[in-house]
Amino acid sequence: MKISKDLKTDLYKRMVRQRTFEDETTKIFAGGEMPGFLHLSQGEDAVAAGTCANLDLEDAIYTTHRGHGCIIAKGANLKPMMAELFGRIDGCCKGRAGSMHFADVKTGCMGSNGIVGEGMRLAIGTAFAQKYKKTKNVTAVFFGEGATGTGAFHESFNMAATLKLPVIFVCSINLYAQMTHKSVHIAVENVADRAAGYGAPGVTIDGNDVELVYSEVAKAVKHARDGKGPYLIECKTYRHHGHFEGDPCNYRPEGELEKWLKKDPIVLYEKKLKKEGVLDVKAMQTIREATQKEIDEAVAFARKSPQPDVEELYKDIFA
Ligand SMILES: Cc1ncc(C[n+]2csc(CCOP(=O)(O)OP(=O)(O)O)c2C)c(N)n1
Incomplete structure (x- = not known):
């Protein structure tokens, strides 16, 4: 697939935005200023960027506990995102969701999810509505290889294939489900081979090649x-x-991280x-500096935003 210069620049900018946001978040969290748990996706940036660059604002995504990159790549505003991580009232979920339960419906980010695999069930609901209303929109759902062993994966994929729902299942294989290596819990080399069992196409690709991710997802979309x-x-x-910030990563063999950092x-x-x-070095530097500025502004916005009032606890509750 021919990829224009503008699109190449766009893919690069998306990845830099995701990475800079998460690198900044790493530092702030280590300083103790951010509540809760943090699962980061540095290294998996091309999966989110290459996928979301194919989607329109009205298309939907669902992500996991490791969802910042996907949400940024889909186009969420960084200020309410950062405020959400700080647990503040100006956060996209008024500070109630934090990192693991982000949602920004305006940009089609329908929700992160702390329950492994469950985003897939929700995705087929959204895709059913898209099809029923004849919208031509699609839903992309991101998940890790750990989720491919859940009933949610098999049931959702089977239902999506049977009802011909517009869902793109994007599995980011990062080798570990928490601390468990893929080889311990998955018998097949490539989980994409399972798609054939449901009568749908599946493809295995290098997830570090952003243009390849873009081109393959384009076919799927x-x-x-x-x-x-x-x-x-x-x-x-x-x-x-690590799986979470603070994970000592003692399950990783020596040299593994270094090998992947080269990729x-x-x-x-x-x-x-x-x-x-x-792009030359100067142009890339300009993009990096502009992104850092945007993120510094998001952090300043988050720090200034008030903590939610106690009464907020009783709002938006269904009983
Ligand atoms: C249903 C369910 N089972 C177990 C857990 C505990 N848990 C949290 S993250 C995780 C590993 C998920 O691995 P994977 O799906 O590969 O995603 P990754 O963390 O690698 O991005 C597990 C088992 C959970 N949150 N939900």
Whole structure:
């Protein structure tokens, strides 16, 4: 697939925005200023960027406990996102959701989810509505390989395939489900092979190659918009950080992280863009500085936002 210079720049900017946001969050969390638990996705940036660059604002996504990158790539505003991480009233969920339960419906970010696999059940509900209303919109659902062993995965995929729902199942293989290596709980080499068992296409790709992710997801989105049903895209990648911030990572063999850092999707893409003459070092530096400024402003906004009042606890509750 031919990818224009503008699109290449867009893919690069999306990844830099995701990475800078999460690197800044890492520092703030370590300083003790942010409540709750934090699961970060540095290293998996190309999966989110390459997928979301195919989606319109009205398309929907569902993500996991490791969802910041996807939400940023889908176009969420960074100020309410950062305020949400700080637990403040100006957060996109008024400070109630924190990192693990983000939602920003205006930009189609329907929800992160702390229950492994459950985003898939919700995704087929949204996709059913998209099909029923003849919208031509699609739903992308992100999950890790740990989720492929859940009933939610098999039931949702089977239902999506049977009803020909417009869902793109995006599996980010980062090698570990918490501390358990993929080889311990998955018998097949490629989980995308399972799609055939449900009568749908599945493909396994290098999840660190943002243009490859973009091109493969483009096929899946077309397939879904044309009413042909779901598609499974398996992206092989790695998470640079631990399962959660504070994880000592003593389950990782020596040298594994270093090996994957050499395949950092942003570093690889910078080399490619430079070689192709799309962006030079100065242009990339300008993008990085502008992004850092945007994130510094989001942090300042979050710090200024008040803590929610106690009465907020009783609002928006169904009983
Ligand atoms: C239904 C359910 N079972 C177990 C857990 C505990 N848990 C939290 S994250 C996780 C691992 C998930 O691994 P994966 O789906 O590969 O996503 P990753 O963390 O690698 O992004 C588990 C088992 C949970 N949150 N929900």
